Amino acid sequence: MEFVITEVGGATKAALTGRLDTANVDKIETTFSASILPQGRPTILDLSNVTFIASLGIRLLLTTARTLGNRGARLVMFGATPAVAEILETTALSDIIPIFRSEEEALAAVTA
Amino acid sequence: MEQEQTQIVTRAGALDLIKGDRLHYLELSHGSEIASRHVVGPLGLKIGRTAPADIVIPDFEISRSHCMIALLNDELLVSDLNSTNGTFIDGQRITGVQPLAVGSILQVGNRAFKHEWRSRAEIEQSNEIDRELGKAAAYVLALLPPPVSEGPIRTKWFHQPSAKLGGDAFGYGRLGKDKHVCYLVDVAGHGAGAAMHAVAVMNQLRQRSLPDTDMSQPGQVLATLNDLFGMEEHAGLYFTIWYGVYDQETRQLDFASGGQHPAFLVSPDGQSFTPLQTRNLVIGAMPGLTYAQASVRVEPGSSICLFSDGVYEIIDRQGVQWTLDHLVDLLKDPAGGYLDAPEAIYKTIAERAQPHTLDDDFSFIIASFD
Numbered sequence: 001m002e003f004v005i006t007e008v009g010g011a012t013k014a015a016l017t018g019r020l021d022t023a024n025v026d027k028i029e030t031t032f033s034a035s036i037l038p039q040g041r042p043t044i045l046d047l048s049n050v051t052f053i054a055s056l057g058i059r060l061l062l063t064t065a066r067t068l069g070n071r072g073a074r075l076v077m078f079g080a081t082p083a084v085a086e087i088l089e090t091t092a093l094s095d096i097i098p099i100f101r102s103e104e105e106a107l108a109a110v111t112a
Numbered sequence: 113m114e115q116e117q118t119q120i121v122t123r124a125g126a127l128d129l130i131k132g133d134r135l136h137y138l139e140l141s142h143g144s145e146i147a148s149r150h151v152v153g154p155l156g157l158k159i160g161r162t163a164p165a166d167i168v169i170p171d172f173e174i175s176r177s178h179c180m181i182a183l184l185n186d187e188l189l190v191s192d193l194n195s196t197n198g199t200f201i202d203g204q205r206i207t208g209v210q211p212l213a214v215g216s217i218l219q220v221g222n223r224a225f226k227h228e229w230r231s232r233a234e235i236e237q238s239n240e241i242d243r244e245l246g247k248a249a250a251y252v253l254a255l256l257p258p259p260v261s262e263g264p265i266r267t268k269w270f271h272q273p274s275a276k277l278g279g280d281a282f283g284y285g286r287l288g289k290d291k292h293v294c295y296l297v298d299v300a301g302h303g304a305g306a307a308m309h310a311v312a313v314m315n316q317l318r319q320r321s322l323p324d325t326d327m328s329q330p331g332q333v334l335a336t337l338n339d340l341f342g343m344e345e346h347a348g349l350y351f352t353i354w355y356g357v358y359d360q361e362t363r364q365l366d367f368a369s370g371g372q373h374p375a376f377l378v379s380p381d382g383q384s385f386t387p388l389q390t391r392n393l394v395i396g397a398m399p400g401l402t403y404a405q406a407s408v409r410v411e412p413g414s415s416i417c418l419f420s421d422g423v424y425e426i427i428d429r430q431g432v433q434w435t436l437d438h439l440v441d442l443l444k445d446p447a448g449g450y451l452d453a454p455e456a457i458y459k460t461i462a463e464r465a466q467p468h469t470l471d472d473d474f475s476f477i478i479a480s481f482d
Contacts, residue, residue, distance in 0.1 A: 022471060022472070023223035054297070054421075054425060055352070056300055056301060056302075056303075057298045057419065058300060059301065059348070059349075062343070062350065062397055066343075066344075079181070083433070083435070086435070090371065090372070090389075091394050092371060092373040092392055092393040092394070093354070093371075
């Protein structure tokens with residue numbers, strides 16, 4: 001599990017790669033949060049290289065969205081593969097963190 | 113000459129490590145307990161099916177001399193000894209000599225060893241934590257209802273807490289005169305905190321009473337739980353739930369799920385699986401939500417399968433990430449007899465899963481109707 005943080009058009013872009021399972025969330029949680037939350041900027045999550053999300057992964061996304069939300073910044077996702085989209089649909093997470101198909105749509109949504 | 117010197121330095125380094133504070137261990141877990149812990153010394157360890165291997169595993173999937181673990185320059189190196197079924201590190205079959213990082217999982221046959229690098233004091237502390245987790249697991253187990261072998265609804269279940277304790281809990285029983293209730297809660301997270309949260313939710317549901325809530329209306333129950341168990345007031349913990357109420361008179365089952373995969377209504381012949389799910393957020397994510405519920409008629413002789421995600425969120429030996437479809441296909445196999453024996457489901461899945469991916473609580477309940 002890896003993630004890369006970049007800045008795109010005034011937003012933070014976090015691209016995750018691999019399985020967001022229990023063991024990997026334990027490994028990246030602190031650095032992931034520390035890389036995104038202090039800026040308090042609108043954030044887009046690139047899920048196109050994520051192959052699986054376990055419940056702890058959902059929790060990491062939820063807490064990230066809430067903390068950003070408290071600072072007035074939105075979090076959205078894009079690029080979920082069909083398998084990951086199905087997991088997200090089960091949890092209805094998109095009610096809190098909207099899902100878009102492309103990076104452009106995601107970026108337009110957070111910076112609007 | 114230079115080579116000899118290098119060897120001497122390496123050996124001395126290894127011996128220093130043994131005398132020093134921290135040691136390299138291979139830990140073998142079984143269910144919620146550490147089954148055994150093996151120190152890897154400067155002479156290394158051999159794993160195989162028969163003596164003289166240092167770790168003998170009498171299992172037909174393991175070759176007589178299966179793999180070797182060496183300690184070199186403070187690093188564990190694994191080499192497969194031309195075994196039939198291979199040696200795996202974190203799910204990848206190894207070729208040649210490969211390092212085993214601290215925290216990585218070494219898999220041989222259906223056993224998984226975790227590489228730990230710890231001092232004796234840390235081991236003691238970890239044993240204490242394991243004992244505490246064992247107590248928490250026993251506490252959850254004591255809250256689970258006994259199987260029911262007679263009456264209009266029979267139940268069987270199998271529950272295997274994971275080594276880290278995953279936060280599963282479930283219950284069922286009467287609700288008033290003609291109704292029956294069944295639910296399964298899965299707290300996201302692991303350890304005693306997740307288990308305590310599951311127990312708190314269970315204690316509410318076991319009372320069959322929530323403030324200003326009709327307990328026979330699943331949507332209302334989930335909405336109230338969502339308001340009572342907000343993540344912000346509960347250490348960032350949320351949970352998923354499936355909650356169903358069956359009316360014996362009308363044969364109607366009302367149900368709602370919050371962030372959880374479906375339960376399944378299974379036809380008497382065991383071949384038709386109808387998913388029972390309503391699209392709702394996980395419980396505790398955001399206050400003030402409403403939760404949708406739905407209904408289905410339960411035909412005589414049907415049954416319901418209710419289970420946690422730990423049952424099917426595995427990667428099998430072929431490297432395939434399982435989904436619900438894989439599980440349903442398995443349950444449909446008439447030769448398996450799974451719908452009569454939930455422990456057989458666990459046994460089969462444990463055989464098929466790469467051990468380190470069977471790392472969540474496993475809870476499976478089957479309720480059969482007259």
